[in-house]
Amino acid sequence: MHELSLCRSIYAITARAAGTRRVTQVSLDVGQLRQVIPETLVRCWAVVTAATPLAGAALTVNHIPARAVCEDCGARSALGPGLTFACGACGGRGLRIETGEEFLVRSIDVADGPPP
Ligand SMILES: [Zn+2]
Structure with missing residues (x-):
């Protein structure tokens, strides 16, 4: 399940960009050819961010055909x-x-x- 490692990367990018500010939402562009299942990505995001400063930040996936x-x-x-x-x-x-x-x-x- 590569969604988990993708979420770790998104986490690192987001945490670095946000610094000490509280993140409410992260929006992603995900192309159709990426073989990513958005629902799985959102579930993994919840796992990766649990008990971190990013807990509760919503992940929105914009599907690019x-x-x-x-x-x-x-x-x-x-x-x-x-x-x-x-x-x-x-x-x-x-x-x-x-x-x-x-x-x-x-x-x-x-x-x-x-x-x-
Ligand atoms: Zn042609």
Whole structure:
């Protein structure tokens, strides 16, 4: 379950950015191609932050759909749930991924006052 190690990384980034401020919410961008299950990520986040200064901080996951551009005809297409790597317009296989590989901390919301 790599969600746990991802949460440890998010924790390290968030703790460093927040310093002594209390964190209320962390927002992530997670691309469809990342093979991350958002519900699992949120559950792991609760485990990783329990009994730490970040306990109670909500984790929100913004799902970024996978999109690709065809290098043969230039058509842009969404990669469906089956993730077929062929152009929807010409059937070409020279697809360049534009979005869907994101995994980043988009924003961290902090409140006034020290952590509880
Ligand atoms: Zn094409």
